Amino acid sequence: MLAIGVGAISKGGGVADVAVAAAVVAGLGILRAALDAVGGRLAFRAARRELSMHRSAATAALAQRSPLDSGRPASGLAASVLGEQAEAVVPYLTRFRPARMKASVVPLAVLLCILPISWVAALVLAFCAPLIPIFMALIGWRAKAASEQQLAETGGINAFLLDRLRGLATIRALDAVDTTALRLRADAESLRVRTMAVLRIAFLSSAVLEFFAALGVAATAVYVGFSLLGSIDIGTWEGRLTLTQGLFILLLAPAFFEPLRELSVVWHDRAAGEAALAALKELGTSQQTILGGSDAKPRPFVGPALIEIEGLVFRHGPERKPVIDHFDLSVAPGEHVALWGASGSGKTTILSLIAGLARHEAGVVRIGGMPLRDDTVDSLRRRMAWIGQSPHVFAGSVMRNVALGRSGIDSDAVAGALGSVGLDRVFTPERVAAIGEGGLGLSGGEAARLALARMMVDEQADIILADEPTAHLDAQTASAITDALLALAKGRILIVATHDPVLAGRLDRIVRLDTLARRVAA
Known part of the structure; x- marks a missing residue:
């Protein structure tokens, strides 16, 4: 134009x-x-x-x-x-x-x-x-x-x-x-x-x-x-x-x-x-993923808690030596077991495999007679409670940190759990909203007690998995945490990965892991 x-x-x-x-x-x-x-x-x-x-x-x-x-x-x-x-x-x-x-x-x-x-x-x-x-x-x-x-x-x-x-x-x-x-x-x-x-x-x-x-x-x-x-x-x-x-x-x-x-x-x-x-x-590229995601409607299992592990094999990569090599373990309902071994012996790995936080290469894990698979792990996890070495504390109130968004947990249940672990005098009404991200303002012992309170309000959990619950704590605090943990685990399965001889000695059985056979190659 x-x-x-x-x-x-x-x-x-x-x-x-x-x-x-x-x-x-x-x-x-x-x-x-x-x-x-x-x-x-x-x-x-x-x-x-x-x-x-x-x-x-x-x-x-x-x-x-x-x-x-x-x-x-x-x-x-x-x-x-x-x-x-x-x-x-x-x-x-x-x-x-x-x-x-x-x-x-x-x-x-x-x-x-x-x-x-x-x-x-x-x-x-x-x-x-x-x-x-x-x-x-x-x-x-x-x-x-x-x-x-x-x-x-x-x-x-x-x-x-x-x-x-x-x-x-x-x-x-x-x-x-x-x-x-x-x-x-x-x-x-x-x-x-x-x-x-x-x-x-x-x-x-x-x-x-x-x-x-x-x-x-x-x-x-x-x-x-x-x-x-x-x-x-x-x-x-x-x-x-x-x-x-x-x-x-x-x-x-x-x-x-x-x-x-x-x-x-x-x-x-x-x-x-x-x-x-x-x-x-x-x-999203990973060699190790957690189990779960395919069980659309979790089914409650009302049978007695019983853990059976047969021929369990796990390695961090195809080219690496097994961390867990044909491991067998049976834990009866209400039994308390300590996994004892040096660092690298596979204690945390065994707990993670029981919780379905990693996929084993061979063997089988049964909980209450039900094999742990993608289609069953969501339901089986409802029977478990976990406490790690460094429990994460979110910024917010004590109520939110203990309930963690789970339904059916009211303020009375939280107050009762805090009292059972000796935190009722620590978290007064004036300190309810004073918790910072990562547990800012809390000691290591208080953070561990808070993790125990989270498990205490979960009435469905009849299996407790604890990974070094007394690590990095002084003797007096470790003893108090041990007392609270054993009281919480009464009548439930308790499996603890620990280096603490005092804690291990108070459990029903000690399973010693052979570190020479299961340590990851350098």
């Missing part, structure tokens, strides 16, 4: 001769702006939905990873990938993918418009166009590798910072503040270098595109100019180029490279987005 209008003016036409062309240009401009706005909104919403799907899938896969998985990512790294790095997926979907589609369709449409007028102009553009994606692909491979290194560096520094913040008290006690600060400074400098490397590659890709785009437009303009001057008589299918035809080709030449230029602008989004998608996928 612009070319037709200018051609009409060059022939002496007036306003009436260009009114239609001007109206069409204005209408197309308004339509294009409206479509761009609507398309941008639809693309953004679709990208957010797809990102939510990827995040949900990665979170679900991460939740299914076993605590015994040696490749389980650090919490700082996982939080960085899910919260920060995953956002790179949105620009990748909303800007790069539409730009790539536009770059593959629009230049072809422009060539089809120019070819009927001048085959030389179409040939010039067709020659310059392939050089751009070839060089951009070469640069893009390097950009993707640099982006992956940058994302890994970001996740590593986040994990390091979170780990050091958790151990800040220990760092101060060991007078290692300066050493930690120097390490953090070095990591930050390394991240800066990698970020600048990614930016250099992004600028290089833009420079390559601009060079070939300028070369193509200039060559087309030279041909059109000499053709209009009469110096070139070839390149058209018949006769010479008219002013309208030449202007039409000149106006379309920049439009031919415009999608490629837009693609260059968002080329970095491709590298960052694909690296983020790969990182999200990596979170």
